[in-house]
Amino acid sequence: MMASVVIGGHRKKSLTLRGVDPETCMIVFKNHWAQVVKILEKHEPSRSGTNALSFLTGHGSSSSGALRLGPIPADEASAVQNYVEHMLFLLMEEEAGQGGAMGPILEFVVLEGVMERLFLWSLRRQFTEDMKLEQLRMYQMLLSQAKQPLLHHKPVLRPLMMLLASCAGAASDTGGVVEAELVLLLNQLCVALVKDPSVLELFFHTSEDQGAANFLLFSLLIPYTHRQGLVGQQARDALLLIMSLSASEPRVAQHIAENTYFCPVLATGLSGLYSSLPARLQVYSEDWHSLDQADWQQQVPALVHFLHSLDFCSAVTKVAHPSIRSQLLGYIYNGFLVPVLAPALHKLTVEEVMTTTAYLDLFLRSISEPALLQTFLSFILLHTHDNVHILDTLVSRVNTPFQLGTVSLALFRTLIGLFCEDVMLQLVFRYLIPCSHLSRKQRCFLKQRDCYSSSAASFLLLMPSWCPLQLQNSLTHSEHIHWPKGTDLSVSDSVGYCRGSDFLMDVNYLHYLWDARQAISTAHRSCRLWSASYDGINPPLQEYRSDTPGNNMEDEEEFMQRVKSDSICSLVISPPPSALSPTPSSLDNSQAGRASSALELEWDDIFADDNPLPSAVVNVVLANGDVSLEADTCTFPPAPPPLPPRHIQEMRRNATKLVRGSYVEESEFQDDVLVYDLIAKKDAKAAILDRIMLANRQSRGSISKGQRVSATATTLTTMLTTTGRTVLETVNSIMSARRRSEDAGKEERRRSEDCEKEIGRTKEGEEEETKRIFGHRRSLGDQLFTNGFNVNNDIIDECDDADDDIYITARVSHTPGAHQQHVHESIQSPSTCLVRNTLTNGHHGSESFDRPISPSLPDDNTNNNDFLSQYCELMLSLGVEPDYEDITEDIDTFRKRVQVLRQRLEEDEEELCTDFGFSSFGDDVGAEEEEEVMREEEEAEKIRSDTKKGGRRHQIPFTGILAQLASYPQPLLRSFLLSTDTQNQPNVRTLYQVLVSLHAQIERYVMARPDYPALVTQAWRFLLAKDQDGKFRECLQSQGGDIILDPSLPNGSVKNALPLPPFSVLPPCPTISPQAKSRVFAIILYAEFLKELAALAQEHSIALDCYSEE
């Protein structure tokens, strides 16, 4: 065909015209044209080109053959082809005339309408795909090679536009070749357009002549927006060119925004592409928590496709005119995020939701353009789906079992890593701004630096006392510190452990410092754009959180209370009688203020609070504890309780399914559906509460003896209304209750498995759980937490010398933790169950007396026991796993073991964090730290609850999130996480306090086991060496390519240049009994986390506010 000849021929002759006289060329051209015209005319009915063209405006009928008079002989066709080929060549080679005038050939082409006639000739000879290709390629060649501008001339441009128009209609039904050529040509045109925007005018006019779409070029490209492959890429490139043009050409922008469907196409395209994404991914492994490139690049082409389109949106947002940008963002928000992504985030199965969450995480990580990111973020932060903010839903998800929690956590990691003020404001700072967790004095010192590393010292003092890893060797031979060269890993590092010294342990802290320094300086730089410093002064205290609907009132009250009694203790321990009744609640006795305040403080606990409210015999904070105690105590009276409400039963059923191992996803999320359903009925809030409280009441009936039940219900409801509780909170409550019910359900299920015959007992369990569901809302720390951990304490004490027993009992103990882990494997004797119950009851009996005496002080035992019990559970779950039992020494199992170890590490991190979460969380409740608590809820809850749920699956290093947060420079956050000052906040549980209690607990535990220090040390060495080895290999691998290519290297190979230390030089991993493993590694992790925190604290103390020079 002509095109091929044209392309081929061009190469042959490209140089032959140099120096040839232009006159000659002109003559040749004219001659050729004469020959062509002769043939053309022979086959034309009339000579009028314009007539012929007129029909073209309706290009759909162009190939109908109306003009064909008969078949054109092949020899004539090829003759024309040959002539045209030469002519085009001459045209391309022609230089522009003087002063930019047309060259003679071009002038001739323009005058004679050569291009138009050639196009008609194509039509004449059956306008086949081949013809189109021929024409398209002809123009491609002209455009790319012509030495003078051609597009300025209508006689050239017009047939081109007709050609384009005619290709548009046919594009869909062809094999794609035409499309490819068409898009390529369009791309060329766009390039030309951007280079010389003066042509733009012509483009508009030309198409106007035809009455077709105004800006044909653009309209033709739109269908290819979401195309994959080269065609799509070229089309998108071309569109981007036009977009960038639109930024400077208002006319283009206006046209695109007003007359085209570009933005809707883009946004709905996203929706379409999203819907073709797999609803469940096949890439789940146990430790999977976010989508890595490796996950999707190969296995999920649809995702690649989507990301391309997302990238394109991002790029358009970046370069396009503001009007287009805002239109596009609006469509993305209203056409993709809200109608597609929001429902997808609320799908019915855990797997689907998890997948969506992972997608969202990936999207956020992929978007580089701030404006588009902002759209996504405002969707997350501000959009409400069924009256729940997406953000709140996501936060609550962290609490969900299995991988959904981890995946959600990964999403939060991404969010936190954005250094976006808006995100952090919603997630953290709005709860800290009131400074209610700080005393006045602390508030004043908020901005002060910890000049003498006392925080770091406090953290490091918590290292296990027998900890063998001291820094003296490396640090003390000079009076100041030797810095490692950043993160570089020199060979000497790897030699270090080969020699068996503790070198790595020494270096280790320096690496932490270095990392902390990097993280802090990054955070500093990133937060420079922020509007406020969040230092307790700016923004001022009063302005906070008025955005959450319905919270204002509560906040005011809370604030009033804070004003009235600055002392947290006074509120909890000895509230000034009647002085505090700022709440216009329906309560009128002297306890009202206290009760209501507590209610506010623990709004999540609304369901537990009903009991004491009217009579207000006990301090409400204590009452919370009591409630749960009572709940447990009621194991004694085995009177079958009335059935819990339907949805609770439902939940329990689901949980039961979970426990059985036949994990039915659908049922899992029906709860959510139910919950959301409930929430949607905003008006019916009271009804919901009634319903829930009915259940509560029912289950507690035996204890509370029916007294004040109905009064309670109504009072509470009123109070809820008066205190302006939001639907949101209700949701939280319900969700949390649901969560807990799952736990409870599992437990119950397990128990029922074990004690199948003891129906009554099971029912007790049910009853207990039901109560716990309602009793423990939100102040997990205070209650459930307390209960569970104290119980564990007892258990551990009792079974200390019989490890197996520990596991069993610990498993039984109702730490909300990793129940489902045990579920799979546990075989448990009814007697244990009994033991547990007894313990529980006994303990709570005493607890309920203890607490009034020192109610506000965080109970260290509580935390300690939590830690250990979780240990036990985890160890159990891991140790019992058959996979890990028979570890032999070959490499495979070795690796497996390493993996297991890593898993455990992470679990233990979780434990740490749980602990942290729990305690910092629970103990706040007593104070007036509502916001605080909520903040922590966000932060800690996601950590805590994660821990609770799916132990092994949670592979995100939670300490990582904490460290990430701790590197933020804002004094409020920094002091919250890193302050070790315990003086003035007895009711605020800081991270430090949690660590202190962990420390005590570890000490106590290890003291009883003299072999532990050695064991831990050995394992520690192993892990550090392993870590270092990994880094080292990574380092080598990353350099690998370069080094290999470097011929100067003696052997041309990295391996020869820098031999990797073989695995054998790693210190041996000690053989630790499977039961002890998680304990050992948790201790190591604990210590490493201390180092990390200390390093962060130290680097904060020397951070300059300005890092501009870096």
Place this chain on the structure above:
Amino acid sequence: MNLNPFWSMSTNTSRKQRSDNEEQSGHGEQRASPARMPFGRKQLPPIPKNAAPITKPSPMGTPIQSANGTHASYGPFYLEYSLLAEFTLVIKQKLPGIYVQPSYKSALMWFGVIFIRHGLYQDGVFKFTVYIPDNYPDGECPKLVFDIPVFHPLVDPVSGELDVRRAFTKWRRNHNHIWQVLMYARTVFYKINTTEPLNPEAAVLYEKDVQLFKSKVVDSVKLCNSHLFDQPKIDDPYAISFSPWNPAVHEEAKERMFTYKRRPEDHHKASQASGLSWVKPGSTQPFSKEDNPPQS
């Protein structure tokens, strides 16, 4: 008060007379990290062991008593970071006419120079060294010793030590900072105090014969300035040394300093990182900035 690019430059290249009237340039533009932070300069020795341990007592006074060796072994870190924190504070104070730089060899020794811009000691350029006790911050107050004993009632005419202790009778952690010592060193040249002098001659002269005192001060200033280009008294890579103006060496650095000064905003922008904010200043609402595209 800053670690000036000039100093670090002069330590490596040549020496330069730092002109007295040079303004303090904004701190943001200067090397932000304290002198001892450049990681490239110091490197972990390959196998750090067997070195003579000089463990610091590490009197950190932390809430929990030091029950184990861990604490002591981290002592150097605490000391190092305490001093770095002090240095950071010094930088933030922007003390006029005072420059210090910790020595290479020890964080406990800082080199400094003070420019007196008016008053009796006008045009004086006094180099000094600050010695910080190694049990800092729980020890006594740091010592400040002028390289050349300045003729001043509070400066020991033999050792050159400034009587700092009178201002800091008891060094209190958290209350006293090294920048205060530096500040004090500056003040004494503007407000002459003659009680309990270390240099009784100067004190008496100041009381009895100000003219003679003045001329002695002028001589002292001249003496100091004439030794400006001397090698630093203490051989240390980070010691402050002066060299005569050499355009080939110094012009560029000066240019850079003044450019920064003129266009701090540009510089600021250029180095901005990825942080995001759509919060209107003064608001605590997300996406409260007005240029926010409407979303619904």
